Amino acid sequence: MESTWLAQAKRLQALASTGLHFCTDDFERERLEEIAQIAHNMLAQLGHVPLERITGLVSDFAQRYSTPMIDVRGALIEGDQILLVREATDGCWALPGGYADIGLSAAENIVKELHEEAGLSVTARALYSVTHKAKGLYxxxxxxxxxxxxxxERTDQAAPMAGFETTDVGFFRLDELPPLSRGRTIESDLEAAFAFHRGDITQTLFD
Incomplete structure (x- = not known):
């Protein structure tokens, strides 16, 4: 779970972003811009990264009502193993997935991601978990x-193969997991997938 200071800095940034989007008063805009600068500086210091890195991550700042981004992930289980892909960015492993694209449903997005990152044709059978990233151990x-x-679930029997954003793909047991890309996937995500697959859990998990 993220720290209280990080959560508050992100909230401050979101309020400034939404306020600037709707603001029509020049004096109020000046105050909101100062609040935004304070929030950006806090996030840069908390993340130990240059200020430019923070502003680059929020390229839509003040352009819309500030809302959470959507990350979709797909769990494909065969026997006692689950499919993971090796991320090109950090060399660690995760459930296939990524940002949801506009124009596609959440299920359509994950079908696309499995094909792009693992070379597999699948169908989305069930939504087993909805998680607020900030509240998890990511x-x-x-x-x-x-x-x-x-x-x-697979719709064909093609052999898995890495895509443009991945360097490897494979099936793993829960007790033999490779190093996980912990900004994307953590152990509890995989454990929940197996529990849902077995029928131990029958309703979507959420926090």
Whole structure:
């Protein structure tokens, strides 16, 4: 779970962003811009990154009502193993997925992601978890995310293969997991997928 200071800095940034989007008063805009600058500086210091990195991550700042981003992930289980892909960005492993694209439903997005990152054709069978990233044990992030996890099934028997954003793909047992890309996937995401697959859990998990 992220720290209180990180959560408050992100909230301050979101309020400034939404306020600037709707603001029509020049004096109020000046105050909101100062609040935004304070929030950006706080996030840069908390994340130990340059200020430019923070502003680059929120490229839509003040352009709309500030809301969480959507990350979709797909769990494909075969026997006692689950499919993971190795991320090109950090060399660690995660459930296939990524940002949800506009124009596609959440389920359509995960079907696309499985094909792009693992070379597999699947269907989304069930939504097993909806998680607020900030409340989980993920690597801290200055952005805010809702993470949607789908249980998937194959529609063909093609061999898995890495895509443009991945360097490897494979099936793993829960007790033999490779190093996880912890901003994307943590152990509890995989454990929940197996529990839903077995029928131990029958309703979507949420926080």
């Amino acid at each position: 690597r801290p992030d200055v952005r805010d995310f809702y993470k949607l996890y789908f249980l998937c």
